[in-house]
Amino acid sequence: MPASLKWLGVLFAAAVLAAMAAGGIMFAQGRTRTRIMADQVSDGSNRAGREAMAAYGCGSCHVIPGIAGATGQVGPDLGKVAVRATIAGKFPNDPATMARWLRHPQAMIPGSAMPEQGVTERDARDMTAYLYTLK
Structure with missing residues (x-):
């Protein structure tokens, strides 16, 4: 194999790795922005909310991403609840109504x-605040 093709392969691999690293950084920054915005719109703390959901046992009825053991099947899956239009299929999904x-x-x-x-x-x-991080 000619040396120029080897270098082209190395450059291609480096570009792929750089793109993957940039994508990871952008994902992490997006999650951070989501958490900050969720705290601001709800006047709450998503970290404390995660703990409260576990303490109240919400996961016994709901699947809740990020909550250990939250695998309930009685209520709706709360994954992506932040992007739903309604709460309980009836009320507008806004922070005051959710609370x-x-x-x-x-x-x-x-x-x-x-x-x-x-x-x-x-x-x-x-x-x-925690539920509004679930997009």
Whole structure:
């Protein structure tokens, strides 16, 4: 094989590796932006929300990406909940409505399968922040 073709192969491999590295950096930056924006729109902390969702046992009814053991099949899968148009198929998906739904689902839809869990206002904002990272 001519030396020029070997160098071309090396350059191609280097370009592929550089593109992969740049893609990884862009992905990480996008996730960081998503987390910051979720915290800002919800007035909560997505990190605290992740912990609160585990503490309230949300994963016993829902599949929730990023929450260990959250494999429930009773409620909807919450992956990509941030990009859904509605909450519970009925309410606009905005931070205030999400937090209200997490706190008082039975007041919003009496008889709903979503139980009252005694979620505090702070925990609801934090949980909303976490859910808004799930795109």
